[in-house]
Amino acid sequence: MKTIFDKTAREELINRISQVSENNHAEWGKMNIFQMLQHNTYWNGWILGTDPHTYRQEWLGKLFGKIALKSMIKNDKPFDKNVPTSEQFKVKARTCDLESEKAKWISLINAYQNFDNPDFIHDFFGKMSREQIGILAYKHTDHHLRQFGL
Structure with a gap:
């Protein structure tokens, strides 16, 4: 299974981001x-x-989060189209400096090489293992690149 913690997977994502x-x-x-x-x-x-960031799990996530996470990362199947986004991640701005934002995203992808955030709690899935975070981060990035044909 692909994970953001694998150098080859990060390089693949970075090459795709570079094409945006x-x-x-x-x-x-x-x-x-x-x-x-x-x-x-x-x-x-x-x-x-x-x-x-303030990390805390939403009440609905406490009921269904672990089940949903297990379903989403159990295999290499990409995320489905139109998966809902939490309000905190909905971007209102219609434009930005494209090259600057790409460079920032690439820098963040590279930062997974030294991942260390023991405080992280997903707002829906809750506390996650390093392995779960790696798979989720890869699939999330892949999902949005595929959304734009990359």
Whole structure:
């Protein structure tokens, strides 16, 4: 199973991120390319703990989070299209500096090489093992790159 903690998997994702351009359009979902970039830089910063975050599991996640996580990362199957996003990850801005945001995202992907965020608690899935985080982070990145044909 692919994981963000594997150097080869990170390099593959970075090569795909490098191909992002203003000409990419969503094949599903409501985000434009700029919102997708900002969503991913924020999301990965949240996982990595690069900015101050409050980590806590939502009540619905306490009921169904572990079951949903197990289902999502049990095999190499990519995430389904139109998986709902938590409110905190919905980006309102319609544009950004594309090259700067790509560079930031690539830097965050590279930061997984030294991952150390013992405080991380997913808002829906709850406390996760390093292995679970690695698979989820890979699949999340892959999902959004596929969303834009990359």
